[in-house]
Amino acid sequence: MGFDDQLWSYLVEEHDAHLATGPVLAKRRRPAVRVGFTAGTVVVAGALASVVVLDQPSGESAWARQVIRRAAAVVAPAASANTILHIAATETLSPLAQRAMATTVSTLSEEAWIQQGAPWGERTIVQVPGGPQLEDTSSGQIYNATTQTVYPAPSIPSGTPNYTLTPTGNAGDYKLSVTLPRGGVFTQTLDAGTAQDLRDGTDDVQWSVSWNSQTQTQTVSPMVGPSAKQLRQIQAQQPSPASTGFAAELQGLLDSGHARVTQTTTSNGQPAIEISSVNPQSGPQTNYYVNPTTYAPIELDTFGYDSPDDVTRVQFTTYETLPLAGNQQLLQVTVPSTATVDHTPADYWQAELPRPF
Numbered sequence: 001m002g003f004d005d006q007l008w009s010y011l012v013e014e015h016d017a018h019l020a021t022g023p024v025l026a027k028r029r030r031p032a033v034r035v036g037f038t039a040g041t042v043v044v045a046g047a048l049a050s051v052v053v054l055d056q057p058s059g060e061s062a063w064a065r066q067v068i069r070r071a072a073a074v075v076a077p078a079a080s081a082n083t084i085l086h087i088a089a090t091e092t093l094s095p096l097a098q099r100a101m102a103t104t105v106s107t108l109s110e111e112a113w114i115q116q117g118a119p120w121g122e123r124t125i126v127q128v129p130g131g132p133q134l135e136d137t138s139s140g141q142i143y144n145a146t147t148q149t150v151y152p153a154p155s156i157p158s159g160t161p162n163y164t165l166t167p168t169g170n171a172g173d174y175k176l177s178v179t180l181p182r183g184g185v186f187t188q189t190l191d192a193g194t195a196q197d198l199r200d201g202t203d204d205v206q207w208s209v210s211w212n213s214q215t216q217t218q219t220v221s222p223m224v225g226p227s228a229k230q231l232r233q234i235q236a237q238q239p240s241p242a243s244t245g246f247a248a249e250l251q252g253l254l255d256s257g258h259a260r261v262t263q264t265t266t267s268n269g270q271p272a273i274e275i276s277s278v279n280p281q282s283g284p285q286t287n288y289y290v291n292p293t294t295y296a297p298i299e300l301d302t303f304g305y306d307s308p309d310d311v312t313r314v315q316f317t318t319y320e321t322l323p324l325a326g327n328q329q330l331l332q333v334t335v336p337s338t339a340t341v342d343h344t345p346a347d348y349w350q351a352e353l354p355r356p357f
Contacts, residue, residue: 064261067273070295071288072254076247077321081117084327085247088112088318096310111318113330121331134351135333142351148339151348154209154218157181161205161222165195178205178222186221194224202230211349218345250288250300253277264292267299268315296320 077085088111098106108128115121122138132146140153163178172192180186190198197203204227210219253259260278264271267289277286289299297316304310322330342348 061261067261067290067295068254068259068275071273071275071290072251074290074295074319075254075297076251077116079117081115081119082324083116084322084324084330085114085116086112086318086320086322086330087114087247087316089314089316092313092315094309094311096307097304097312100304100310113322113327115324115331116321123331123333137331137333141333142348143333143335143339144351148336149347150335150339150341151351152341152343154345154348155220156209157207157220161207163205163222165190165198176205176222176224181220188224190224198224201227203227211345213346213349216346218349253286254288259286259288265289270298272298 077083088109090107090109092107093101093103093105095106098104105128108126110124110126112122112124120138124136126134126136132144135143135145142151142153143149144151161178163176166175166177167173168175168189174190174192174195176186176188176190176195178186194203198205203224205222206225208221208223210221211217212219254275258277259275262274262276265274266272267274271292272289273292273295275288275290286300286302288297288301290296291298296319299316300314301311
């Protein structure tokens with residue numbers, strides 16, 4: 001699906017960033033991240049072209065503050081093992097967003113059922129128009145319901161990498177050394193700033209599985225990435241629907257003071273309240289549209305970093321909480337005994353798609 005000639009990593013860090021704002025989406029696996037590129041390039045997209053302005057409420061009014069509080073409460077409901085968050089949405093990427101994401105996919109639909117407490121069961125269905133129906137769970141396995149084919153998730157080393165930092169004697173650089181699970185030592189040169197980030201907890205070392213389509217090889221290796229603490233700070237500022245923890249990130253934005261109610265309007269033909277990020281500390285502009293009665297999500301749009309044409313739009317058709325009792329089957333992928341099991345790494349990575357959430 002447009003991943004040719006790219007190196008993609010499957011991040012396997014267990015402590016998702018959303019744990020900062022609540023355990024709503026705990027244990028969800030992370031989406032693929034392109035090594036050597038900014039992971040947040042495709043965030044969510046721009047202002048509606050056909051906005052009808054009804055009035056302009058003050059972002060500081062009591063009403064506006066109440067809207068933000070209620071919107072935050074709805075997007076990330078209280079944790080409970082006895083409830084399931086049910087979400088259905090369609091994501092549309094502009095041509096520039098497609099190029100930034102290195103994908104040929106312009107539109108896809110996703111539906112998910114996410115248990116709101118341990119053991120955090122989950123089932124997700126993703127489909128590109130005209131393409132196969134893909135289902136997965138928190139285990140990372142992908143099931144192609146159209147061809148009845150199972151793609152097991154890449155094998156990930158347990159635990160976190162043990163590493164050492166050694167000065168190289170060259171302009172403050174350090175050598176990162178990690179013993180690999182199957183023998184051998186991985187080494188990488190880090191600058192003094194990155195080494196300091198590891199020491200103070202801004203970054204940490206995580207296992208990753210990478211796929212290189214040029215050489216058709218899958219590799220397990222360590223990589224330096226933001227720690228859970230740093231991700232909590234970043235993702236509380238700007239939501240990214242390319243991240244599976246988007247609900248908690250959006251809640252973090254609404255609670256952070258970087259969001260304002262800007263107007264009552266319409267979105268996707270429905271009455272809506274528009275909430276926008278204001279003077280964001282990082283990331284592009286975000287517009288979020290909620291139902292004026294229920295405060296449920298209607299649409300989430302964000303401009304790209306470099307151009308207003310770099311835009312991804314997520315339109316929600318369902319956002320509700322269901323009781324676990326009587327709905328346990330919604331968390332399970334039903335795979336027939338006659339299904340084919342495909343262990344080919346290339347086929348697994350081909351089945352990976354950019355996701356709205």
